[in-house]
Amino acid sequence: MNRKRHIWVTASAAVLSGLLVYGVYVLQLRQVKFQETVNVVVPVRFIDAGERLTTDMLGVKQISKASYVPEMFLHAEEMDGMEVIVPLGVNEPLLSWKVDKFRLLPSREQATFQIPRDYVLSVSNGIRAGDKVMLYLSGEAVASARLFAESVTVASVKTSGNLEIDDTSNSNLMSLANSDKEGMYAARRNANGMIDSVNLNLTEAQWLKLDSICKGGNSKVVIAYSSESLDIAEAKGGAR
Template sequence: MNRKRHVWITVSAALVSGLLVYGVYVLQLRQVKFQETVEVVVPVRFVAAGERLQADLLGMKQIAKASYVPEMSLHPEELGGMEVVVPLGANEPVLSWKVDKFRLLPGRDQSTFQIPRDYVLSVSNGIRAGDRVVVYLSGGGAESVRLFPDSVTVASVKTSGNVEIDDMDHSNLKSLANSNKEGMYAARRDANGMIDSVNLNLTESQWLRLDSLCKDGKSKVVIAYSSDSLDIAKAGESEP
């Protein structure tokens, strides 16, 4: 009886030892794998050029450290709101040159439209190229409404002499690209020139709606500066 008990204890001890050894091996293997790989941001599906990256489009993927390059992103929050410059494949590491925060060129399904002066009731005098603006409809005997639910991008703002309005010494566009909120404010304060024409990046349906509502002269649009531009700059300042 004692002999059988001794054999059982020996076998149990061997099994426990084996499990401990296996557990240590698995932990060491995971540690080695962690040290030899890095997690990078990837899109979870194909993303076409012109699409804006949102949280639900982004995931993480482990790649070998030897394959990592500084242009790859490690933090999904850094890419929120970025616009894709070239198509991205699913699970393809997102490189910095493939996305852009501020694009003056129209995105996918967009064109750049110069808004006719006869269509405009008022324009916020502080808007500059690269800003986000909100478009409202006024007049026509109807209640004033917001024309588009989302803000739209200003492609350019020019004077009657076809000169882009900006402060040449402290460019608003440079400040915008550097997420410098103070520089953006200073550029608006110091820039001179009355706005004569505004070019907006709109989809075809947006332009057709605006044109159909304003071409009879009964309704006009109000183009207002949106806080989206400053919010994006502020978010850029808070990035590590």
């Protein structure tokens, strides 16, 4: 009986010893991994939303590889000329969603189309460059409906004098970049000028669909401001 107990105790001790060794190994492995570092790009001063980055604004900061995420930048040259979407603090690792190269330009799959005046039934006077809008169909030839399931980006809105519509003292784009909902609302209230032309960033398929429906003259589009612009600004403000 004592012999069996001795064997059981010895086996248990061996198992516990093995688990202890393995636990120490895992901890050491995690410690080594944590101690490995990588240099990421950070601002050397506070940078406000709307500013364009230059290499002299940027430096590097050493962080552990365990803290690194793919959205961070490793080379300052990648950031040169990019526009800051939200304010950046000193030594704050730069993330890809906080900057953009050409915010109002179309993506790789898109082009910027000026919507012909005779295609438009009405356009919300509250829209500004950078906003998200919804397009709706209206006319005798088609049933009234949303033209695209998703919203599209406004590249620019101009008066008949080819001037961009905005409040010169309180830019809507700057308020949007700063996630300032009150400022965005004030910019719309104070901007002066009737919208004469609207440029939208559309895919080829979206433009062809819009053109095929409206070119006969029996159907037109209603361009409506979407609250998604405010939602995006709010989301960016909350993610700082």
